[in-house]
Amino acid sequence: MSYLFSSFYFFYFSIIAIYIIFIPKVLDMVGYSPSEIGIIFASAPLIRFIVPFIFLKGLKLNRNIFNSALILLFISVVSFYPALHLFWSLLVANIGLGIGLSLILPYIEVIALENIGKERYGKIRLFGSVGFILVALVLVKTLTYPEIAIFYLIATVAFTAIFGFIIAHKEHKHSSAQNISEASLNIFTHPWLWLGFLLMQVSFGPFYNFFTIYTTDHNISMDTTIYLWSFGVIIEILMFYFQGPLLKRDLLHVIQFTALATAIRWFLVYLYPEDLTVLFFTQALHAFSFALFHTAAISYLFTLYKNRKLTQQFFFGIAYGLGGFIGAFSSGYIYEFLPQYIFLFASIVSLLTFAAFLRAAK
Numbered sequence: 001m002s003y004l005f006s007s008f009y010f011f012y013f014s015i016i017a018i019y020i021i022f023i024p025k026v027l028d029m030v031g032y033s034p035s036e037i038g039i040i041f042a043s044a045p046l047i048r049f050i051v052p053f054i055f056l057k058g059l060k061l062n063r064n065i066f067n068s069a070l071i072l073l074f075i076s077v078v079s080f081y082p083a084l085h086l087f088w089s090l091l092v093a094n095i096g097l098g099i100g101l102s103l104i105l106p107y108i109e110v111i112a113l114e115n116i117g118k119e120r121y122g123k124i125r126l127f128g129s130v131g132f133i134l135v136a137l138v139l140v141k142t143l144t145y146p147e148i149a150i151f152y153l154i155a156t157v158a159f160t161a162i163f164g165f166i167i168a169h170k171e172h173k174h175s176s177a178q179n180i181s182e183a184s185l186n187i188f189t190h191p192w193l194w195l196g197f198l199l200m201q202v203s204f205g206p207f208y209n210f211f212t213i214y215t216t217d218h219n220i221s222m223d224t225t226i227y228l229w230s231f232g233v234i235i236e237i238l239m240f241y242f243q244g245p246l247l248k249r250d251l252l253h254v255i256q257f258t259a260l261a262t263a264i265r266w267f268l269v270y271l272y273p274e275d276l277t278v279l280f281f282t283q284a285l286h287a288f289s290f291a292l293f294h295t296a297a298i299s300y301l302f303t304l305y306k307n308r309k310l311t312q313q314f315f316f317g318i319a320y321g322l323g324g325f326i327g328a329f330s331s332g333y334i335y336e337f338l339p340q341y342i343f344l345f346a347s348i349v350s351l352l353t354f355a356a357f358l359r360a361a362k
Helices: 002-029 034-059 061-083 087-142 147-173 191-204 205-217 222-242 242-248 251-271 276-284 286-302 308-336 339-360
Strands: none
Touching: 002 034, 002 087, 002 147, 002 205, 002 222, 034 087, 034 205, 034 308, 061 087, 061 147, 087 147, 087 222, 087 242, 087 286, 087 308, 191 205, 191 251, 191 308, 191 339, 205 222, 205 251, 205 308, 205 339, 222 276, 222 286, 242 251, 242 286, 251 276, 251 286, 251 339, 276 286, 286 308, 308 339
């Protein structure tokens, strides 16, 4: 099933590229204020945080739920087109997108780790990074008016749904993939670890939601900004490919290192917003602050808890959900009133993340 996982990741992270690189700029182009952009982008991660709690009441992330999430995701992104200029309609469509995203990736990640293992995971997951960079390089040349980004979003969601349906169908046919423990989950057994996951994504709020706007506001062209994004993803791909030996080390120590690297990264972006050499170096650190962190985190949780699908749901819900919500919401207001300090805020939060992960080891 490796080719199916590769294809799914390729199109899924193409969606993410469009969503985090271009949609904020699109909303800026059509007249939304930074705080409105922050609210819209905060809604999807907030929903991603809420959804896993529903599954504590006995609902299971099975094939039917997964397929329904794919359908909801497609309907939601199609709704982006008529809702683009209407704040409340766009907010509702974005909430639908958040529900879909909160269910899709955790389901696939568990199946992938079960089938290919953590050492080979990176070599499959890197196709997501390839999709991310390719759609960014293509769209930056064709984004002549805002609606084009929406068309790309719809197309990538359609292909993601197709490969998702196929994976779910094949997984359903293999009973061994179904025999995942449904044990209870108590995240409070490792509170500092989960706090660290939360804070890590809070620190990414300025990057995911305002990096494109931040760089172009500091006299860096849109083309160069895309090259910055692309360079970070190229380094990310290399890390995914070669990270296998690192994952044989103490995974919590690896996670701690990635948090410290992230704090340094954001501080340099704050100090040198117009220095391309420094900015390219900070993008190189994406290998640690995203690629290595993500694989180490999901692999570590895979060994800590028996209910793996629910654990992954809570990881994405707490980290990318609640953390993403706080990061997007706060960065929107920071960028509206104190834009020069947005990445200083990110750096301070990353240092708190590092402290939480250190405490988790005790």
